[in-house]
Amino acid sequence: MQLADKYLPETIEQKWYDFWIDNNLFHSEPDEREPYTIVIPPPNVTGMLHMGHMLNNTLQDVLVRRARMQGKNACWVPGTDHASIATEAKVVAKLKAEGIDKSSLTREEFLKHAWEWKEKHGGIILQQLRKLGASCDWERTCFTMDEARSAGVIKVFVDLFRKGRIYRGVRMVNWDPSAQTALSDEEVVYKESQGKLYYLRYQVEGSDKYIVVATTRPETILGDTALCVNPNDERYKWLADDARVIVPLVGRSIPVIRDEYVDLEFGTGALKVTPAHDVNDYMLGEKFGLEAIDIFNDNGTINDKVGMYVGMERFECRRVIEGDLAAANLLEKVEPYTNNVGFSERTGVAIEPKLSMQWFLSMEELAKPATTAVLEDIIKFVPAKYKNTYRHWMDNIKDWCISRQLWWGQRIPAYYLPKGGYVVAETAEEALALAQEKDASLTMADLRQDEDVLDTWFSSWLWPISVFDGLRYPNNPEIEYYYPTNDLVTGPDIIFFWVARMIMAGYEWRNEKPFGNVYFTGIVRDKLGRKMSKQLGNSPDPLDLIAKYGADGMRVAMLMSTSAGNDVMFDEALCEQGRNFGNKIWNAYRLINMWEVDEKLEQSEACREAIEWFDEVMTERVARIDRDMEQYRISEAFTELYRLFWDDFSGWYLEMVKPAYQQPADAKTIARTKHYFDMLLRLLHPFMPFITEEIWQDLKPEADVKSIVIARQPAADREANEQILARFTLAQEAISAIRNVRKQKNIAQKEPLTLNYIADENYPAEYAAVIEKMGNLKQIEAVTEKDSTAAAFIIKTTQYFIPMEGKIDREAELKKLAEDLTYYEGFLSSVMKKLSNERFVSSAPEKVVANERAKQADAEAKIAAIKEQMAALQ
């Protein structure tokens, strides 16, 4: 095949992806092989691919492709998440842009729009993943809201309800006034915000005295139902036990209560109590039997309960009230104040603590086996530091608010009866049957299903089970075969949202872990360390990068910069490096592809030596890469391969076996070289699938294997011969030294040189042919006499000379030797210090002491050799 002199990824990537799909190489069915399963962290159905997905999916693809090449039945299940809040918000916005208000639509009408939107935009992200080369089993693509997944969710809800784990009640929840739904604690993000601390005057009833209260939220005075001070506070001892105060502006009379909850140090030591709008106030309210006055509408505007500021937006109200308070002389002062405010993770608006009727899942029982599994490494976290985070959260787990006041999602299967009470069932028919047990006269028309849907995570937590339909059909062959999955690759930011809950669900419905290992990636940041975000505009579009550098180049960039749990400082230069590596592989192949075979040609000695050495290199590296991969040191494994290919194979091996220009090569060497190339391609394939397939198909090492995707991963079947590797290093050092001489003396590589050496045990005679070829030497000769006119160097203890005929600068040579001498003498003395230390010799392990003795001998020999050369020069 005629090959372009540069690797052009864009010309081959689509071709091979189609080939893989056409040949069904990513599809898995249960069989007798060992399964290897990964379920994708489902991206939002309407989402777009970002750098985080690139990182995450590159890693998953590496793992799954490698497993596939190890002969396992590899199955990577893709899918998307319905992301109820995010998607509903997008649909509402889209409708609004078209002039349609959500409130003007019925639930059914709205859902029709939402499904249309999903059909149109959903799955774009999965198409994008194909560009990256993701080897997902697309036939298995799931959606958290498709029929099977939804049925599983409903079944689980009913199951939990019957087990008594789900309850309904009025609680203080995090209210998102934009999405107009409750949120779980995990969906609230706290951020430091610049606010103000307002000091308000509450007049004591029947007196002209005031109590000053500090608050960050003056608008909530509308809901005040008490004022609280610490019973130990000397400042308020004068207050009568049954004292009452007047709420500023509102004029309502409220009691003064006393509770040690109040911090004496904060503000004035007096606290206004608004049970409907603050978690702590709510608890005080419960304790003292206070009324809770909810002053907000669901959208965050003031309601008509109090009859003031009605319809005003909450922050607007705060500004207006500040003015009114000041005008009424009820505002003592205002100070700037920084505090933490909770914001909705999805819509970004400030959360309103609000009392409302919601569904909750009791978590304590679920958490028990899930905690044990991680602490005892039944499920292994990589890196392990996240075990602590996990344990802390699990030990303090709180009940999960699972209802959302949205339409996009699985509707809660609770059915209310006309005379109060409700039943929970998987279908309306079953619900009716249950209802009729209570009242035989009820008909379907009497039942009213709960309006709320379930939290998205209430479907995501079932993902490893639900993708195999293991909830509806717990004994089906697929779930039995693929479950538990092997590895989960995800970000630590969703450890509570998702990872912990999947573990709980796994034990609850399978009585088994959902996955064996969790690999936590870091966050992708820009090179300044900032998190990539749309707002900052610092996130490149991954598809642009793929177009520019190729998918393999992009993958390499991700692989080079990641280690488990650490953030990725992304720099486009890494993509370039990845592309360059692809080009390097390409050109190495061009080289061997261009060789002519001469069947009659004998293998040269240099080739034989090179092969003897490279066999050991491959053996050693394959073992090292295996070790790294077993420990999920994926970046290290790749770096190892990168250096193996670039330095050892291209830089050394190919240069050693390369025939002279337009000369043929012998068949034996070509065969061996192609064998190495084949091995390297297979090792590289999980990391760089496209270029390896392109070349492998041309190389065709195995006629009966149709793709490298299903070729076998090389395995280390023996120990590498350390002796050969060490001896060869001596030859490499000699070659480097010759190159140095050339550089210093300004001698072109083309000009052949003579190399003389004084033979000793450190002269690698068995690799002389390699030294000759790589050094471009016309001859190598053993001598006994030092040559003061030659350029000289010492490798270990062997003295080498390159005759120079007067080109030698004696002074410079002597100076360099003197520097070497100083270094080695210093080194020797540090070794001797250790060896003469009685305590070192007696307490250090035998091996270490022996090593020091060897260092001593080497250093002494080296020093002797340097001295001899210096003497010869004088």
Place this chain on the structure above:
RNA sequence: GGGAGCAUAGCUCAGCUGGUUCAGAGCAUCUGCCUUACAAGCAGAGGGUCAGGGGUUCGAAUCCCUUUGCUCCCACCA
């Protein structure tokens, strides 16, 4: 407020159970090369008090204590 982690070359990071010439790699920089596979390349070079201090040890980048700086998680005193 509680907890975890990090600090090694200009940058990004390796350095695994303390022990080789241990102070490394890649990128960047500098020097010399368009040498017929590759200038997206080749051959070289410079560059670090392993954050500061103390300790344990025959021996510390590595273990312990401490100071400083940064990051993250949890909690949420109005």
